[in-house]
Amino acid sequence: MTNDPRAVPPAQRTLPAMLQRQAGLFGSRALLRIAGGEWTHRDAAQVAAVRAGALAAAGVARGDRIAVMCGNRVEFLESFLGAGWLGASTVPVNTASMGPQIEYFLANSEAKLLVIEGSFLERLATADLARTGLREIWVVGEAAAGAWQAPAGVRVAAYPKGGEPVAPAAVQPGDPLAILYTSGTTGPAKGVVCPHAQYFWWGVNSAEVLGVGADDVLCTTLPLFHINALNTFAQASLTGGKVVFEPRFSASGFWPTMRASGATVVYLLGAMVPILLAQPEGEGERDHRVRTGLGPGVPSAAGAAFKARTGVSLLEGYGSTETNFAIATAPDSPRGGVMGWLRPGFQARVADEDDVELPAGEAGELLLRADEPHAFASGYFNMAEKTVEAWRNLWFHTGDRVVRDADGAFRFVDRIKDAIRRRGENISSFEVEQVLLSHPGVASCAVYPVRSELAEDEVMAALVAREGAAIDPAELARFCEGRLPYFAVPRYIDVLADLPRTENGKVQKFKLRERGVGPQTWDGRPARA
Incomplete structure (x- = not known):
């Protein structure tokens, strides 16, 4: 066999x-x-x-x-x-x-x-x-x-x-x-x-991208409740390798942990690399066995600086919980600054709002599908309408705006959907807004992403107070802390007289995003540091 x-x-x-x-x-070979x-x-x-x-x-x-x-x-x-x-x-x-x-x-x-x-x-x-x-x-x-x-x-x-x-x-x-x-x-x-086969293919594709073999030690500090970490087990199992799960990410303890585990492959998210680069340089950044790592969403400049300091090349790629590792770079990719090229077993299309394919160089929504049966998710549990909407015309609609270059590389532009990505987590603006609206002093609100110094999103909220009420942003943040995951609590809060709206009353969040953080904006980081 x-x-x-x-x-x-x-x-x-x-x-x-x-x-x-x-x-x-593999019998008695170490796995976990x-x-x-x-x-x-x-x-x-x-x-x-x-x-x-x-x-x-x-x-x-x-x-x-x-x-x-x-x-x-x-x-x-x-x-x-x-x-x-x-x-x-x-x-x-x-x-x-x-x-x-x-x-x-x-x-x-x-x-x-x-x-x-x-x-x-x-x-x-x-x-x-x-x-x-x-x-x-x-x-x-x-x-x-x-x-x-x-x-x-x-x-x-x-x-x-x-x-x-x-x-x-x-x-x-x-x-x-x-x-x-x-x-x-x-x-x-x-x-x-x-489905079972999707998990199998996550392991196969991720291991191929990273070149995982039987002698590799995979080490991750990412949480098992996400597919990124969960599929490292499949990678090790399928290749005969070993996987080490650490309890949590620590900037100061990252390299000592990698040395102690004997790691040869590591897993990082976009914001983690700037955090590691902010640490004082030391010999420990080179005293390790790590040969490669997965770093989706790492800014190109940060990835280059990381390799210069540590000797580790981070590979970029694209895959969502609904899909698989469909797009990736490789150690010998001709250029950086891209998500990568389409992998075997998948099809991709950059399309307009009617799912019509766009020519190279034009931005549109990334649509994906798999050649192998059950390599993608089978839908959303108890949400038939959402399933049909996302998988319409036999393509999965990612909600991400990308560009396909002439050489076949895909570049990320932005999110089409009103989602926020922070600390490696997808945050629903809808869910944050529901918590804010449950506060007795809030009449209306809008939640949206603004960029942070860590190449990720920060959560910002614009609020309108109820008549006769005064909103204390610090108190409102504490109110959220007992009702939302820590990463979803707004860092920035603006209290406005009204929200910008269309003629039919829909909030124009793009105007709020363009307005961004101003001198009047409350910043919760110093208060919660």
Whole structure:
């Protein structure tokens, strides 16, 4: 049996088949190091079978969903693999989520069981679990005493350490493996239904772009609740390599961590590179084994400076939760400053508002589709209309405006949709606006992105006070902190007499973006530094 993932028959592009196949190929080779556990490739299949047994004993069956709100620790991967082995789906929950968001994810996904770290339990105090289908909660680690009381009908238990192993379910490549929530723009977050084969192809494509082999050590500080980190496990599993998950990103500790792990491949987001470059130069930036890294969204100048200081070339690329690693650069790419070139197995089109393809050099929306079955997400969970809208005319509409150059390279221009990208997270302006409008002093508001010094977006809000009310921006920010993830709390707040509007009353956010940050704007960074 040779290890050529592209030669794997379509029926075997499932998580259980992948784990069993790679266990036979790589056996006792090291696969994983994460807080709470170390596995070989053979261990992974055994862990999945045991965790699937524990889930089945709790009443989870094929087709069900379990939610996981957990940091980068072994219980996350145990639950993810166990659910996939059983034919159930995992719903990762961003660990920055507060009660209202957690309630929405649980209700929309119809999850039966929640695996949650004890330190996050108190967040459930502001979630109405009676509006969800939740039946059981498994608590990982210690919970704060008296932080939260479970409602009637929801059983709370410590995370089971073992279970009776069960045989893998006869899952199909198109069966759902995970539901990953991505922020909406004009409505609540959408649950992206990721089938087994999509996860398989994420691993195949990412490993090919990075040149991952059996002797590589992949190390990431990114969170497992996003596809970027989650698919590093697939990369290591498919190639016979090893993956190390670190708890969190630390600018001062990044290079010591990479040296200690023996990392050869690293994973960074756009804003992380300027943060690392802001650190004092030192010998540790060269004293490592890292040969390459993935750095989507890293500014070209920052990428060049990073290579000069560290010797590490960062590869650029494009892929969304709904799609796959469809566009990428390579170590020998003829030029930088682009997202890259189309990869084998995908089709791309730059189109106008009627989906008509535009010539090279003209900006339009990036549309994508895959040649292989189930290599993209199958839609948005419980959102049929949004699914049809995004996949209309048999192309996935990314919502990103790009240009295709004459040499086939794709360049990012901006976002068409009203979304904000900050700290590696997509933020829904709609969701932030709903929280602001729940404040008794706010009559109307608009939330939009402005650029920061870290080559990413900052969240800005323009507000109109209710008659007779006065808005204190600092107090309003504190109000948001208990109701929004930290990265979604507006940094900038303007209090205006009115918002610019069209003749039919629609807020003209482009005028607010052009206006940007002014001398009258409240800046929350000094207050919350």
